[in-house]
Amino acid sequence: MSDLQSSPSAAGKATDEAPVVATAGANASSAQASAERSFLPQSTLLRHLLVLLGSAVLAVALLELSTPYQNSQLATLTYYAIAAGGLTVLTGMNGQISLGHGALMAAGAYTTALLLDADEPLPLPVVLLASVLVAVAIGALVGVAAARLHGPYLAGATLALAVGLPGLAIYFHDIFGGEQGMRVRAPQAPEAFESFIDVVSGNNASSTKWLAYLGTICLLITYFFLANLVRSRIGRTWRAVRDQEVAAELAGINLGAWRVLAFVVSAAAAGLAGAVLALVVRLAAPSGFTLVLSLSLLTAIVLGGLGSLVGALLGSALLVFLPPFARDMGASFGLDQTEAAQVAPFVYGVVLIVVMIFVPAGFVGTIRLRRMNAKAKKAMAQAAADAAGRR
Amino acid sequence: MTVVAAATVASTLAACGGSDEGGGSSGGGENEASDTGVTETSIKLGAHYPLTGVAAPGYSEIPTGVKAYFDCLNKEGGVYDRTVEFIYKDDAYNPAQTSQVTNELVLNDEIFAMMSGLGTPTHSAVVDFLNDEGVPDLFVSSGSLMWGDDPETYPMSFGWQTDYESEGKIIGEYIANEFPDAKVGLFLQDDDFGEDGEAGIRQYIDDQIVAAERYTPGNTNVGPQIAALKAAGADFVVGFNVPSYTALSQLTALQLGYQPQWFYSNVGSDPNLVGGLLNRFSEGKVTDAALLDGALTTGYLPTVDMTDNPWITEFQRIWQECGGEGELTNYRVYGMSQAYTMTQALQAAGQNPTREGLVEAVEAVGGEWEGPVFAPFRYSEDSHMGTSGMTIERIVGNGSEEVQGVRVTDIGDAEIEEFDGEAATPPANAIPEEEAYEG
Numbered sequence: 001m002s003d004l005q006s007s008p009s010a011a012g013k014a015t016d017e018a019p020v021v022a023t024a025g026a027n028a029s030s031a032q033a034s035a036e037r038s039f040l041p042q043s044t045l046l047r048h049l050l051v052l053l054g055s056a057v058l059a060v061a062l063l064e065l066s067t068p069y070q071n072s073q074l075a076t077l078t079y080y081a082i083a084a085g086g087l088t089v090l091t092g093m094n095g096q097i098s099l100g101h102g103a104l105m106a107a108g109a110y111t112t113a114l115l116l117d118a119d120e121p122l123p124l125p126v127v128l129l130a131s132v133l134v135a136v137a138i139g140a141l142v143g144v145a146a147a148r149l150h151g152p153y154l155a156g157a158t159l160a161l162a163v164g165l166p167g168l169a170i171y172f173h174d175i176f177g178g179e180q181g182m183r184v185r186a187p188q189a190p191e192a193f194e195s196f197i198d199v200v201s202g203n204n205a206s207s208t209k210w211l212a213y214l215g216t217i218c219l220l221i222t223y224f225f226l227a228n229l230v231r232s233r234i235g236r237t238w239r240a241v242r243d244q245e246v247a248a249e250l251a252g253i254n255l256g257a258w259r260v261l262a263f264v265v266s267a268a269a270a271g272l273a274g275a276v277l278a279l280v281v282r283l284a285a286p287s288g289f290t291l292v293l294s295l296s297l298l299t300a301i302v303l304g305g306l307g308s309l310v311g312a313l314l315g316s317a318l319l320v321f322l323p324p325f326a327r328d329m330g331a332s333f334g335l336d337q338t339e340a341a342q343v344a345p346f347v348y349g350v351v352l353i354v355v356m357i358f359v360p361a362g363f364v365g366t367i368r369l370r371r372m373n374a375k376a377k378k379a380m381a382q383a384a385a386d387a388a389g390r391r
Numbered sequence: 392m393t394v395v396a397a398a399t400v401a402s403t404l405a406a407c408g409g410s411d412e413g414g415g416s417s418g419g420g421e422n423e424a425s426d427t428g429v430t431e432t433s434i435k436l437g438a439h440y441p442l443t444g445v446a447a448p449g450y451s452e453i454p455t456g457v458k459a460y461f462d463c464l465n466k467e468g469g470v471y472d473r474t475v476e477f478i479y480k481d482d483a484y485n486p487a488q489t490s491q492v493t494n495e496l497v498l499n500d501e502i503f504a505m506m507s508g509l510g511t512p513t514h515s516a517v518v519d520f521l522n523d524e525g526v527p528d529l530f531v532s533s534g535s536l537m538w539g540d541d542p543e544t545y546p547m548s549f550g551w552q553t554d555y556e557s558e559g560k561i562i563g564e565y566i567a568n569e570f571p572d573a574k575v576g577l578f579l580q581d582d583d584f585g586e587d588g589e590a591g592i593r594q595y596i597d598d599q600i601v602a603a604e605r606y607t608p609g610n611t612n613v614g615p616q617i618a619a620l621k622a623a624g625a626d627f628v629v630g631f632n633v634p635s636y637t638a639l640s641q642l643t644a645l646q647l648g649y650q651p652q653w654f655y656s657n658v659g660s661d662p663n664l665v666g667g668l669l670n671r672f673s674e675g676k677v678t679d680a681a682l683l684d685g686a687l688t689t690g691y692l693p694t695v696d697m698t699d700n701p702w703i704t705e706f707q708r709i710w711q712e713c714g715g716e717g718e719l720t721n722y723r724v725y726g727m728s729q730a731y732t733m734t735q736a737l738q739a740a741g742q743n744p745t746r747e748g749l750v751e752a753v754e755a756v757g758g759e760w761e762g763p764v765f766a767p768f769r770y771s772e773d774s775h776m777g778t779s780g781m782t783i784e785r786i787v788g789n790g791s792e793e794v795q796g797v798r799v800t801d802i803g804d805a806e807i808e809e810f811d812g813e814a815a816t817p818p819a820n821a822i823p824e825e826e827a828y829e830g
Contacts, residue, residue: 069499076491170581170607179582179608180512180535181486183519207523208498281490283516288487324495327481336458336715338451341442341481 044231052224059216063209064201071212072280073320078215079105079276080316082222084300085309086269089226091298092307093235094262095242096146100158101270102294103165107135108274109284110169113182124187128218131275132268138165139267140260147259162294166286181285184278186211215276222269223309229265230309238262299348303355305362314363322348422472425743428503434473434737434744437496438507439482439489439517440532446484449634449664449722450509453532454479456706456726457507459714460821464730466713467820470737477730478502486516493517497526504529504749507551507729511535511583522547527749529736530729530777534558534658535583539769539776540802547750549757549770550777551729553691555584555631556802558656559591561781562629562689564807565795566654567595574601576625576651578616578640580632581605588631588656594804601625606636617643620651629654634661638668641682653686657781660688661721662789680789688791689781691765692728694721696790702728702763705821728763734823735760741827752828761815762823765797776802780810 041047063071087101108131115127122130142161146154169176176182189210197205229235240248241258249255278284300319304311326347330340359366421431428435442451458477465474478500480492489510496502497520504527508514511533518538521528522545530551531538539550566575575596579585585605593600602623604616617640620628628651630640637659644650659665666680693700695718703719706727710719737744739752757770766780780799784791797810818824 067498069495072491072494072498076487167607167609170609173581179580179584180515183515185519208494277487281487281516282519283486283490283512285486285512285515287485287512288516290485292485293487336455337479338442338455338481344481345443 045228048224048227048231051227052220055220055223059220060200063212063216064197064203068204068206068208071206072208075208075212075215075276075280077316077320078212078219079273079280080297080300080319081313082215082219082276083270083273084297084304084312084316085219085223085226086266086273087297088301088304088307088309088312089230089238089269090262090266091301092305093230093242094238094259096259096262097151097155097298098146098158098263098266099155099291099294099298100142100161100165101266101297102289102291103161104135104139104267104270105274105277105293106166106169106284106286106289107138108132108271109184109278109289110176110182110274111135111271112275112278113184113284114175116184116187117182121187124214128272128275132271135267135271135274136264139264139270143260143263143267146263147256158294159291162289162291166289169284169286177285179286181283181288184282184284186214186279186282211280215280218272218276222272223313226265226269227309230307234261299352301362303352303362305365305368308362308364308368311362311364318351322351420742423743426503426745427501429473429744432473433476434470435476435478435500435502436504436506436733437500437502438477438479438505438509439492439496439513440479440509441484441513442479442481444483444485446510448667449661449720452717452720452722453507453509453726453729455715455717456710456719456723457730458726459709459723460727460730460734462713463709463820464734464822467822470734471742475734475737482510482513484510484513486513489513490516490520493520497521497524502526503744504746506530506733507532507726509533511537514538518545518548525746527746529749529753530732532725532729534587536587536776536802537583539774542754542773542775545775547746549753549775551732551768553657553689553766553778553781554776554802555587555656556591557779557800558689558781559588559631560594560800560807561591561783561798562588562654562656563592563595564798565783566592566599566627566629570627570652571599573599573627573652574623574625575599576601576620576623576628577603578613578620578628578630578632578636579603579605580636581607584658585631592629606632608633608636611639613639613643614647616640617647617649621647621649625651627652627654629656630659631656632659634659634664635668635672637665637683638672641665641669642673642677645677645682653683655683655686655688657689657691660686660786662786662791663720664722666789680786683786684788686786687794688784688786690784690791690793691778691781692721692724692763694791695719695724696788701816702821705817706763709821724763731762731821731823732760732764732768735762735825738823738825739828741829751830755830756825756828760823760825761812763815763817765814766799766810767812769801774801 083101083105087098090096090098111131111134112127115122115130145157149157170178189205193210194205197203237253237258240253241255296319300315301312303318304315323344326344327340330343361369424430440450440454441447461475461477469475482489482492505521506529509532514531514533526547528548530549534552534555536554536556538548577589577600579589602620602625604619606613606616637655662680662683665683669677693702695703697703706724707719736749736753739756740749753770754772757768764778766778769776769779779801780797782793782797783795785794798807799810800807
């Protein structure tokens, strides 16, 4: 845990060792790394487009080869991954911690619920966009406050958001449906989708499948944008702000403005995630956006490796697949279903602790650290050999 | 009704009286895998409950009761020689998780029907999905009107317990008759639970109500609400709240030196659970439910303290033989009673049940079923509401004594009437013997 705590609080101070271990996942700049030996093009945009295309093909294959239940699990994965992707950019790239992303998701979810509740609802892309915009507006407000805060104070401020915002839904229960929330009826799949599924696999184009595809499309688009953003000047500036506040300011970077921008981008992802959640769960209710949700997102990105989109995806997958796995394991050891259900959070906690002890930079971060170390050693050996040869 | 009766007779004749042993023996034909979740030898049911998290105390005991009942039923041959398999999963009272586990139950475990899914916000998240997929959604563990008052929208969903509005009406009438001079204050959960209850109660004592205070679930400070009730001069407080707020309101009133006559609706009044909560919230200063002594509440099921009630005797036996650790509690009685009704439904659905057949059978004959529940169900083609009646009881120690017999009513402006039926006695082994309904 020490790394998790030190990285955001260290963000504000000038430290000697700029790249903190915890955020190692954020630091591998694949632009140079892959330029050495890679079939991918040099241009970041082109390379990301190719990866996007490959991921899309992979996603379709995955969705068509899996069972309807696994489809529904993947739909769940998409909204966690979208939100975690946004959060990992904020925390890993920019060094700001947020315990309030659950509330930003709630903003997106309720916007979707309200807009789809109309007699003649707007087209779905417009609804999703509106959800993103509402979350952005709230994110900008919080971001302005957050830009002035560090470490525990920032955590506290965003915590207040996570606790307070869902409470508004209960206070204004005439508009937001109070405790039992607003039911969301996802629009029917377009005919093009049915014919597409028919051509690809001939499977039954159920509503579960449609929601899984919808989530996947949103996920791919989000990650495409985020990946481009973090490899651009903006991403580099965020990292500068994170690692060396004083140096960044000396270089002419307006710290506050860049922090607010990071919060806004992150909020946009959370808003979209909330909209997808509302569609997949078919409900926007305060009990769906408790503090537990915000904390789960944080654990997901820590497990995966702070700052890495792949890590966020992996961490989200763990959130979705580990509890049922642990529960079934418990049941197969002869526990009754109540006890087996209680095993799930326990196993999750154990995994979190084990990861923090043995791979403190998260899955992806640790792999990148290893690779960087290996490369550095090789370079050292090479340099030593060269020096020896010259002598 | 005559059509139904004739049909029942006809079906009995058709089955050559083969199913007269409580559906335990097979009828005329062979068992077939007649629908999803049904095999020749088993039938699969599923449910979601909060097994972990804040809502788990109490509620997590319900599925253990259901399971114990089905285990004992299976020992006696199950339903039409099929064992009933009951799968329940944890949703931690979070709708997003309810949606996940329901997907798992329906798409992965392929249950025949959902039974007893618990909670208003949680079940709201899956009611559309279940109805779209055509999965019977029987006996939802919540008193919201949503599952029963609109069968056209939700043809597969059925309520079970008394809805909060009918409960409010019965409470209102009782106060109007017995406490006509009381100045009544309402202590309400700020959602449909409190709203429905208030709507019911105001039908009878609108002019007696001096204050209506609402609390937001999750906010543990109810000082302002209780102080406002005291300031308004209410000497009779009716609470539509969950058990933890019964404990909180009692402790707050104790601090303020406020001693009205309390009346808690059924949901918030389990003396054992409230006693435990009082102990915890007061950090040991209040050790049991003695504060609740003399408070009024409602009932629609026998409770564990009624040791001479034949249903409780049978449920005690079932819990001894087929249950797990711990004592029989009112939550387990609730689960067993639901399992009893479910068994009636499965028997009525016939030897080779289909999902549509199950729903049709509950609509057609569910209103005639007798069981541990005090008053009949309201099931018909036009209503999927659960039981319609309640007693009024006074809490004494960890038990209660009846102060008004069962009275029945319905939602809207339906009259309240004395229930003239007899209390049902349990059949042998507490296994029902319903005839197959065949349209």
